[in-house]
Amino acid sequence: MQKSIKIAGACQHNLKNISVEIPRDKFVVVTGISGSGKSSLAFDTIYAEGQRKYVESLSAYARQFLEQMQKPEVEYIEGLPPTIAIEQRSAASNPRSTVATTTEIYDYCRVLFARAGTPHCWVCGREISSQYSTQIVDSVMSLPVDTKVQICAPLIRGQKGEHKEIFIKIQREGFVRVRVDGAICDIKNLPKLDKNKTHDIAAVVDRLIIKDTVRIRLADSIEAALKLGEGLVFVMVQEPASDKQNGGDGQWHDLIFSEKFACEQHPEASLAELSPRLFSFNSPYGACQSCDGLGTILEFDDDLIVPDKNLSLENGAIDAWRKGGKRMNIFYSRMILRFCRNFGISKAVPFAKIPVNIRKILMHGTTDDDEKKYGTYFEGVIPNLDKRWKNTSSEYVKARLHSYLSEQPCRTCRGARLRKEAVAVTIGDKNINRIAQMSVEEAQKFFDELKLEGEKALIAVQPLKEIKARLKFLADVGLGYLTLDRRSGTLSGGEAQRIRLATQVGSGLVGCCYVLDEPTIGLHRRDNDRLLGILRKLTDIGNTVLVVEHDEDVIKSADHIIDIGPAAGRHGGEVVAQGSLQDVCSAQRSITGDYLAGRKKIELPARRRKARMSHCIEVKGASENNLKNIDVKFPLGVFTCVTGVSGSGKSTLVTEILLKGLWRKLYYTGAKPGKHKNILGTSQIDKVIEIDQSPIGKTPRSNPVTYTGVFDLIRQLFAKTREARIRGYTAGRFSFNIKGGRCEHCQGQGTKKIEMHFL
Secondary structure, three states: OOOEEEEEEEOOOOOOOEEEEEEOOOEEEEEEOOOOOHHHHHHHHHHHHHHHHHHHOOOHHHHOOOOOOOOOOOOEEEOOOOEEEEOOOOOOOOOOOEHHHHOOHHHHHHHHHHHHOEEEOOOOOOEOOOOOHHHHHHHHHOOOOOOEEEEEEEEEEEEEOOOHHHHHHHHHOOOOEEEEOOEEEEOOOOOOOOOOOEEEEEEEEEEEEOOHHHHHHHHHHHHHHHHHOOOEEEEEEEOOHHHHHHOOOOOEEEEEEEOOEEOOOOOOOEEOOOOHHHHOOOOOOOEOOOOOOOOEEEEEOHHHHOOOOOOEOOOOOOHHHOOOOHHHHHHHHHHHHHHHHHHOOOOOOEHHHOOHHHHHHHHHOOOHHHHHHHOOOOOOHHHHHHHHHHHOOOHHHHHHHHOOEEEEEOOOOOOOOEOHHHHOEEEOOEEHHHHHOOEHHHHHHHHHHOOOOHHHHHHOHHHHHHHHHHHHHHHHOOOOOOEOOOEHHHOOHHHHHHHHHHHHHHHOOOOOEEEEEOOOOOOOHHHHHHHHHHHHHHHHOOOEEEEEOOOHHHHHHOOEEEEEEOOOHHHOOEEEEEEOHHHHHHOOOOHHHHHHHOOOOOOOOOOOOOOOOOOEEEEEEEOOOOOOOEEEEEEOOOOOOOOOOOOOOHHHHHHHHHHHHHHHHHHOOOOOOOOOOEEEOHHHOOOOOOOOOOOOOOOOOOOHHHHHOHHHHHHHHHHOOHHHHHHOOOHHHHOOOOOOOOOOOOOOOOOOOOOOOOO
């Protein structure tokens, strides 16, 4: 096997016909200034060629379903193993994707709960169990010899009525005795039941005396009772006659057995079986039926319906009732006038000063108690909007009403995403939702301390092994603070990349070339050592790790360094230095070497602008996630940096509370900010702009000049030329998006795609 990857004549993008040799099974860093060609070498040449060769090894039929990468501009690459890219990009925005599902931790948890979980009644919390018919027979046969038993099939439990049809059914099945409210009766001599009281009715299937010779008969009777009782059977047991000399009178007591997981007090709380799909919120068998497994539902939001609480009702405080057209405005104005008259308030009073109980009636409608108290009925703003939302067929109306909706926790599952049957199953006194709410570090501690016994301990060995390994990998890459139920779409690009890295380490693949894009982004320097340990683990098991990186710690830890430069764009694309750390530090043309050797350094500013704390935006009482009711001031007109170790709450404070809070105050959006008391000083700004790591272009037509708007000026400039005016060309003639300006052969794409799967 070759000991290195040899690249010759790489000319992709700005690379200038470079040749480089990369040692295999080593930790290699590709560095250089921004735009010098690092990603062009690592991703667009090495990774692209590895993927292209793999796809070409497949059949023509299989290739048509895969996205094939363009062949890079390179003479040849030798010794290239299979390549896997872990890029710096945000995770999937699918609301069903979480940290636990992405890393497969949740999948193993589902198996663990299905095979080793303990079900409980979701009504009373009592532990419930199931038994096969053979186990039930064994339990009954274990009673002392000569014990009298009666096998009963329960048909009615705690239901009101006379239940005549049930007695007819019992008689039709051929049974001659019935148990009514605990008393045994002859089917021909039944008591009259009070239809206003609850009753328990069971058919007596058989009466036996326990002996070795009755096993077969008992088994048949148990089977018949289970069938009639829909998986439930009562065995009435009388104390043996030998106990009567001690004062016993041979009283009867019940043994309750079930083929299902059923509670003896609440028969409606039953489970057919425990299976992994019961714990999946992506399956109809496990997902909450109210929210379809999302954990949230869209509901009309009071704060969006009344964005400015200083307005009065007559001045349009209820924003949702102001935009329905002239006729609707008149209708709602009369409704508000009638409401104010009936409930004794002035329509000129600001909304914020309306009594709380009246505001509640206005928004949600009257209850029975309210109608008795005020002697009138009012539908309520939210029920009215909800009715219009459900009944309208107009897309315009739906779009307008949608702006008043926001995500709220599902009231049925309370955000758990699962049916109540699944949430009632526990391991170590924790249900699967409670475990999903834990951080990686908390889950590590829980599973390390988890003690199972008997058969459950044997069954749980492999799932627990896989869960613990994946939790350890997540902790090792500095993500111990993430909760397992954190949505993948809310992760930063760096967090998403490190999760994918942890998943790859967990897969145990060997003989691969991993290409990573700045894995230290968003990671505190405190956690760098653990990340480097993970990368080292990949190389130790026989993989090549190729990292595009600027971080000093990572560069100094590399086995081999490739420095691309010397500058950016067309002034870069050359290998200015490669080899060990000492080789790069001694290279004359390497700017990276100058900084690593200390010949250059980043100078701190001699003068800083002073922050005026009187001119600031203040967040009061921030308590979302791990924030502990803090007050923070953000001075305006200066460059402010929010820093701290990974998981300390930076993103929660800035993105979840400050940004979304400003969105809601300035734009009245449906974005729900994190928990806080108030945001002060918002009158000093008129807009807020978020710059995140999401891609700026979503179509192949998008490029830097179209995104920045410069292309509009260029087109206008060309349209003003003498020749363009003579020909009557407008700015649209110089657009590749408009017919008349674009090339019609490629529709302005610049290339033509020809399907050649089978050629």
